[in-house]
Amino acid sequence: MLRRRYNVQVELADLFNVVALYTIGTTQEASDELVYGVQELAREDRPVDIFSPSGVLDRRVKTGTYKLPHIPPIRLLPRDAFLAPTEFVPFKNSAGRVCAEVITPYPPGIPVISPGEEITHEIIDYLTLEKKAGVKMQGPYDDDLKFIRVVR
Numbered sequence: 780m781l782r783r784r785y786n787v788q789v790e791l792a793d794l795f796n797v798v799a800l801y802t803i804g805t806t807q808e809a810s811d812e813l814v815y816g817v818q819e820l821a822r823e824d825r826p827v828d829i830f831s832p833s834g835v836l837d838r839r840v841k842t843g844t845y846k847l848p849h850i851p852p853i854r855l856l857p858r859d860a861f862l863a864p865t866e867f868v869p870f871k872n873s874a875g876r877v878c879a880e881v882i883t884p885y886p887p888g889i890p891v892i893s894p895g896e897e898i899t900h901e902i903i904d905y906l907t908l909e910k911k912a913g914v915k916m917q918g919p920y921d922d923d924l925k926f927i928r929v930v931r
Contacts, residue, residue: 785816796886848901851878851892860894860930867926871907873898876929881918884909890918898927 781787781797787809791798799813854877855863865879876898883890884906892902910916910924920928 781816791886848905851896855895857894864931865928870924870927874900879928883917884914
């Protein structure tokens with residue numbers, strides 16, 4: 780939306796983050812356009828279009844209605860979970876299992892779940908929505924998040 784309406788191209792964006800690059804050549808006018816565009820979009824408080832990487836509209840999300848998941852309970856030390864016998868299970872059915880891999884949406888590049896933490900319904904919902912929005916996931920064996928590696 781920033782590009783279409785305000786001629787502002789951002790580096791990366793997801794449901795909660797916008798990464799804009801500034802260089803020595805960035806003008807005050809370009810900076811002002813970015814700030815103005817973000818302020819205008821925030822004032823609208825309307826559903827946000829979520830597009831898949833192929834450009835197909837997947838879903839609409841009401842601004843401010845989707846929250847980040849809580850920090851999951853730790854069930855094992857990360858080392859123990861990483862070295863434990865593991866198996867792959869369907870991601871959508873993995874609630875209650877102990878994760879054996881790191882899943883980090885980028886942006887912002889902060890892990891949502893790490894080895895030893897319990898997978899919660901909140902985390903499944905959050906990562907599913909982020910994936911539908913086209914956010915890149917760092918760390919999982921299955922990039923499509925159809926399966927997740929868990930402790931046996």
